[in-house]
Amino acid sequence: MNKLLKKSVFIGMSALLAASVSACSGTTAGSSEKAVSSGSAQEKVTIRFAWWGGQARQKLYDDMIADFEKKHPNIKVEQEFSDFDPYWQKLATQAAGGNAPDVLSMHLTRYMDYANRKQLLPLDDYIQSKAIDMSGFDSKIIDIGKVNAKTIMVSIGNSSKGFFFNSDLFKKYNIEPPKFDITWDEFSQKAAELKKAVNKDGFYFIDDQSGITDTFGYFLRQRGKDLYTNDGKLGFTKEDMTAYQQYWDQLRKAGLVPPAALTAEYKGKQQPESMLVKGVTASAFAAGNQMKIFQMYMKDPLDIVRLPSDPKGKPGEDIGGVFLSISSKSKHPKEAAEFINYWINDADGGKMFKDEMGIIQNKRISEIIQPLRVPADVKVADYQNKITPYVNVPVTPPAGNADISKLFSTASEAIAFGKKSIEQAVNEFFDESAKVLK
């Protein structure tokens, strides 16, 4: 080799080296960094914690994590967060790459995707040894976090759906507000009564629920069924779906729920932009923890009662909420468990967190924060207590759940836009579902 070549090889190699070194330095800061913490000989461990939400929540979590780190000087917590939808995209990609965060936020609509694919660590040993202390929790709430008899997630707040209504509107038009236990028939009568009294174009009683599988689930459980069976098949018949679609179709034709185009336009909008806040509707079905969010954007006070039910049927309530899980690939499950335990049992943490993700289910912490609750949360906490006896533990949805929800909402849209008869849409839904749930 001549001199020139040698020289350029050297330059090239050092350039490559420099590039790879600088690339590495970015990642070492991010991944588990091992340093000796001052004062103790313990190894310092970094765990990653992923959650969804916006800026207000970030401020809250910063404060809680600072408190946690003070109490656990050997653990450093890194946060990864984004909005709800991107959160799941990122998590799916990370999990597929074997790089999921140690502690991750879970949701009842999604956990089965991860649990069924063995991405979540069973927590039973930690719960048994009280490393994660769940003694303050109702056994029903603990059961919701189980898949195949193993606990894979821990509740940090739960709420059930309620029927929210604008109570000022009822007062103003001198109409008796809905009772706590309202039937489906009474619900549509109430809707007609209010619509007649208000007598305004573009005003409706409630947004169209015909495409919402959640609400359909209530309807089905009242009939002793559910969206799915335990072995992951559809849990209802064509007759059930037809009855449900007919109910909403009547309300739509009577002008009590908005026409299809208006429904489509509001699809995917958040609470501040919702029909209820904009005064397009007088009521909504939503999870209890959303009441304070609605109230932030509207002056009229909301009240909450049970969703309509069947007087001869069973209770339809289920429960939603946010949970914490540990990734099955986590290298620091012990520290991750400590972190979860802080979240559900620490009094200082609880006072900051309050009912951010739904009503806190640890009774001990719930008592501590009762004086700190805002009026909307007091109402909702009271509501949640009243309906807990009615709550069913939801059936774990199968992996194709996202596709089924989409097919269901497409069927409802086809009916609402008058493109298909109820019979056609229902038949097509069953044909297409059979392809998804094999």
Added chain:
Amino acid sequence: MRMSSFLKKDGIGYLFLSPWIVGMLAFTIVPVAASLYLSFTDYEMFDSPVWNGTYNYVQIFTNDKQFWESLRVTLTYVFLGVPLELAFALLIALMLNKGLSGLRLYRALYYVPSLFGGSVAVALLWRQLFGAEGMVNGFLAYFGIEGISWIATPETALYTIIIMKVWQFGSPMIIFLAGLQQIPNDLYEAASIDGAGKVSQFLRVTVPLLTPIIFFNLIMQIISAFQAFTPAYIVSGGTGGPLNSTLFYTLYLYQKGFISFQMGYASALAWILLIMISIFTAIAFLSSKKWVHYEK
């Protein structure tokens, strides 16, 4: 000694290229090859992929209504959006080529929408413009016309997105403008001496000399239109609704991959898209011999 002579001659060049080669391999070639493999598997994201031959492809073509719906939406978008956009871009370029004073200002102004390209902000703006209480209906109300919600009606939703595509005519316009300024003035003089009017000058001088530019723009816009994703995602809130009327091919692909977690199936969809784009590009190239004139 052959090896060392190779090193002497080209080795240094490759050495300096190596960062790019490594990047190309790691971030393009390998993932593309992997997706080809995955398209022949049942891959549910967290499980390991299981080979299932051509099953995904067979399913897509024989048993998937949404595939055909999304194909119809995307083809409508390409074959309506691209010609309209190019015609509009050419029209504006011709006007700007008249030697207006302040040409540079106008050129910049008309280019601005393209800078926002597939941006989220524009799509959100569109959602507002064409909503039930949007500006379009506000404008129509002056004439006593009561508009509908354009983005929420299955018959019109796709066309609002096509209008957005046409509105972003800036980059083909700039290229047209450059092409127009290349056409020598003496050709027009000669044509007018021969008694050609404005229209016939345009058809017989401008268009033939502009065909290479039209061809270039056509290819670029077809490829990008097939890959359109953001407008549909934002305008429909990620659903492709109402009633799948804005379910673009890429949006459907995305839903399969990241909502249903069927990565193998989504990979197959991606390869079908790639092949489709190649076919349409090839058709454009083959036909170009017939209508594209290069100046000798």
